[in-house]
Amino acid sequence: MANRNTVGFGLNATGTMGSNYTNQGQSNYFIDAADATAIYNGQPVKITSGYIVTATAAITNSALGVFNGCFYNAATTQKPTWNNYYPGGITPANSEDITAFVLDNPFQLYEASVNALMGASQPAAVAATIGQTMGTQTAQGSTTTGKSSQSLVFATIHATANTWRVLRVAADPENEDMTAAWCSVIVVSNLNQIIDSAA
Numbered sequence: 001m002a003n004r005n006t007v008g009f010g011l012n013a014t015g016t017m018g019s020n021y022t023n024q025g026q027s028n029y030f031i032d033a034a035d036a037t038a039i040y041n042g043q044p045v046k047i048t049s050g051y052i053v054t055a056t057a058a059i060t061n062s063a064l065g066v067f068n069g070c071f072y073n074a075a076t077t078q079k080p081t082w083n084n085y086y087p088g089g090i091t092p093a094n095s096e097d098i099t100a101f102v103l104d105n106p107f108q109l110y111e112a113s114v115n116a117l118m119g120a121s122q123p124a125a126v127a128a129t130i131g132q133t134m135g136t137q138t139a140q141g142s143t144t145t146g147k148s149s150q151s152l153v154f155a156t157i158h159a160t161a162n163t164w165r166v167l168r169v170a171a172d173p174e175n176e177d178m179t180a181a182w183c184s185v186i187v188v189s190n191l192n193q194i195i196d197s198a199a
Helices: 122-129
Strands: 012-016 027-031 044-048 051-054 065-073 080-083 098-103 108-113 133-136 152-158 164-169 184-189
Touching (some): 065 108
Antiparallel strands (some): 044 051, 164 184
C-alpha cells in the first residue's frame, strides 16, 4: 500500500527518548545579520563561528538541533517580527543579529519521512533500517509556509556515520508502509554537536 506522504516535511518534534515528558523546549541562539542562506522550520542546524547555520550540507554533519523559527526587529518598520523560518538576507534594525529558536535537546525524537522504499518486505525493511543512520537532503522548503520539505535519504543509510539514527516506524497508519516511499519514521540525533566531543 502506498503511503499518503508524497514529499518530505522536515523533522517534527515528537516526544523524547525513554518516553519522558517533553515540552519541545527550545533555546535562543543567533543568526548573523544579513546571512544570505534560508533556514526552514524543521531543518537541522549547527553552530559555526558562533552563529546558527544549516547542518544539511553533508549527511555526516553534526547538528545542534532543529530550527523552529526566528525573531528580529524589522529594519523598515522597526517592529518586532516573528517568522517560523529565516528567509535569508535579513538585516534587522540597528544591524543587530537575528534571534534563532532551536529545539536543542539531544534526546528529542523527531518524525521524518524517508524518500524511498526501505525493503521489499516488512521484515527485510526492518532489518535494513532500524538502528541504522541516515542523512537529510540539502536544504529545501516552502517560502509560503516556511516549512522544510527535506526528507531522510535512504541511499545514505549507514551503521554509524550519518546525522540521524532511525529508531522505529512512526505510529501513523497512513504512512507506515516500509515497502513504499515516504514512510514516516522516528529518529534521534546520532551526531550531536554539543555532547559529542569528537564533533
